[in-house]
Amino acid sequence: MTDSLSDTFPLPALRETARRPEVVTALRRFFDETDRQIAGYHPTCWNHGHCCQFGTYGHRLYVTALEVVMYLAGGYDLPVIEQDACPHARDGRCQARTCRPLGCRVFYCDPAAREWQGPLTEERLAVLRDLHGQLGVPYFYADWMTVLRALQRD
Numbered sequence: 001m002t003d004s005l006s007d008t009f010p011l012p013a014l015r016e017t018a019r020r021p022e023v024v025t026a027l028r029r030f031f032d033e034t035d036r037q038i039a040g041y042h043p044t045c046w047n048h049g050h051c052c053q054f055g056t057y058g059h060r061l062y063v064t065a066l067e068v069v070m071y072l073a074g075g076y077d078l079p080v081i082e083q084d085a086c087p088h089a090r091d092g093r094c095q096a097r098t099c100r101p102l103g104c105r106v107f108y109c110d111p112a113a114r115e116w117q118g119p120l121t122e123e124r125l126a127v128l129r130d131l132h133g134q135l136g137v138p139y140f141y142a143d144w145m146t147v148l149r150a151l152q153r154d
């Protein structure tokens with residue numbers, strides 16, 4: 001790993017943070033509340049994982065430091081990254097579902113979701129930003145694939 005990459009993503013510190021029970025508990029609470037809010041909108045998944053193929057779908061997923069911590073706390077094996085697509089997307093399913101990032105939960109291509117997903121993302125991101133301060137975790141906001149590639153090289 002280069003110095004500049006380790007400056008951008010302090011991976012040893014993130015792995016250490018993923019072992020702090022109070023951090024994982026706070027994140028579980030955060031994601032449970034997020035899921036509860038999303039379920040209230042009754043969204044429908046239409047594309048079954050195409051949105052995880054970032055290059056072909058034409059959008060990006062950005063994550064905060066604490067979302068990376070939650071992912072690391074899940075203890076997933078990171079599959080080899082072969083293209084601009086999340087390697088946890090398999091056969092239309094997410095293999096890291098329990099610990100997936102906020103954007104994976106909020107995004108639905110269902111046109112009916114457009115009204116609520118922007119405001120909900122902003123609201124939940126604000127809560128998540130505050131959580132970094134409360135838990136003493138330095139904040140960053142970065143492209144998911146860039147983070148996964150850094151983890152793969154680490």
Ligand code: SF4
Pocket residue numbers: 051052061086087088089090093094095096097100101104
């Ligand atoms: S973590 Fe899961 S939902 Fe999110 S991009 Fe990867 S496969 Fe898709």
